[in-house]
Amino acid sequence: MDSPIIAKAPVRTASLGKREQTKVQNREIILDAARKVFGELGFGATTVRDIIRATPLASGTFYNYFKSKEEVFQAIQDEMALTLRPRLRDERLKAKTVEEFISSTFRSFMEFVAEDHVSVRTIRHTADTTRVRIHTPEIVAGFEELREDIEKAIAQGLFPPVDADYLMASIVGVAFEVADRMMTREHRDPAAAAAFATALFVGGIRMLPHADHPAAKTGTA
């Protein structure tokens, strides 16, 4: 197999067969084109044709890799989630106090959004008024993970026994919405945005109603 003559070894792409190689390449070509086109036209306005047109490939080839533009979008989002999720989890596990738990989450998130503005802006800041948010399996898993970590923190006595589901939802809502605002500002400051969100939760968690059982049900009044 490995002939003594190494000369024409195909670049060095992990030495896969040519087949697998172009497969990976084409996938990336499509994703890159999609990022570009989504950024220019917005998610709603782009068509599968727009994406392949920004590519040297034929229309049929697209469907060998993705079922629809939605699936491409998902893949792009998943790529981001895959970067961010382990980072967040690691930092949360290291947290010894409520403040550390919360602040590490927001700091990582805001920094990621600010740094990766290429992708994020391309995707989220898309068109004018229409925001699309896809709940990728990977992203949903990230949310669940946060909720589990909150539950764990409650079990360890780090957090008071609050409604973990609502707390997770609140963190997610604040993270996304404040990040969005941050990106519209002239002087982007992820640290300040994270500090704001952190203070809100660190101060607020103490006041939260205590839910003795996981399934929280307070009376009507």
Add this chain to the structure above:
Amino acid sequence: MDSPIIAKAPVRTASLGKREQTKVQNREIILDAARKVFGELGFGATTVRDIIRATPLASGTFYNYFKSKEEVFQAIQDEMALTLRPRLRDERLKAKTVEEFISSTFRSFMEFVAEDHVSVRTIRHTADTTRVRIHTPEIVAGFEELREDIEKAIAQGLFPPVDADYLMASIVGVAFEVADRMMTREHRDPAAAAAFATALFVGGIRMLPHADHPAAKTGTA
């Protein structure tokens, strides 16, 4: 004009000309059909054709009323915003304390979402994973209004001098995200959801960094 014979007065649709009457009717017919179809297929999957097909009208007629499915969606959202916005504002203006300000906002919002689950579910809970949020002029105005009210409250010394923009964004994020969770629960309890969100902010606002000037800029560290 008003002949003595009232008998066949056309229902009582504000006694407009027949022309204006069917105009209003058709608009409502389209909106109803749209609500139904969006609920069944989700926003992304529905086409303008699907909407008119759920209607006795012809395809061309649709475009006499709306430019696109996006515009129909906007109209539906605006209708909701138009109901909710004055309610929220009134209650906020009556608020004498931080607690009243925050709790009235969340209570009204959560109750509205819970009551109007027909519309809200039809629209927001649309497909499986793809959430679409359109920033209607009316909705954006509602956000701005909240921010202004916060600024007013700060000026009056009701609130500490926090970053009104981020605070507004946080309230919006928590409201939407917690409401979403609330709707997935078996035992929907708007009061509990509102209480949770209120406690979070009432407790948290005290800890928020004080922004002396409206344009908040903390150093990098």
Add this chain to the structure above:
DNA sequence: ACGATTGGTGACGGGTCGTCAATTTCCGGT
């Protein structure tokens, strides 16, 4: 009662969708 005007109708050209038979490219065995 009658012309003017408004608004509904549905067919049309242009474009997208997802598919599929034909073709090219790659791989492994001889």
Add this chain to the structure above:
DNA sequence: ACCGGAAATTGACGACCCGTCACCAATCGT
């Protein structure tokens, strides 16, 4: 080095959607 089979690419195709517009019916003002 060559060849046959597998795998992937290609682009044309029928079905459908889009937004428009000439045509026609209903309504209005007089």
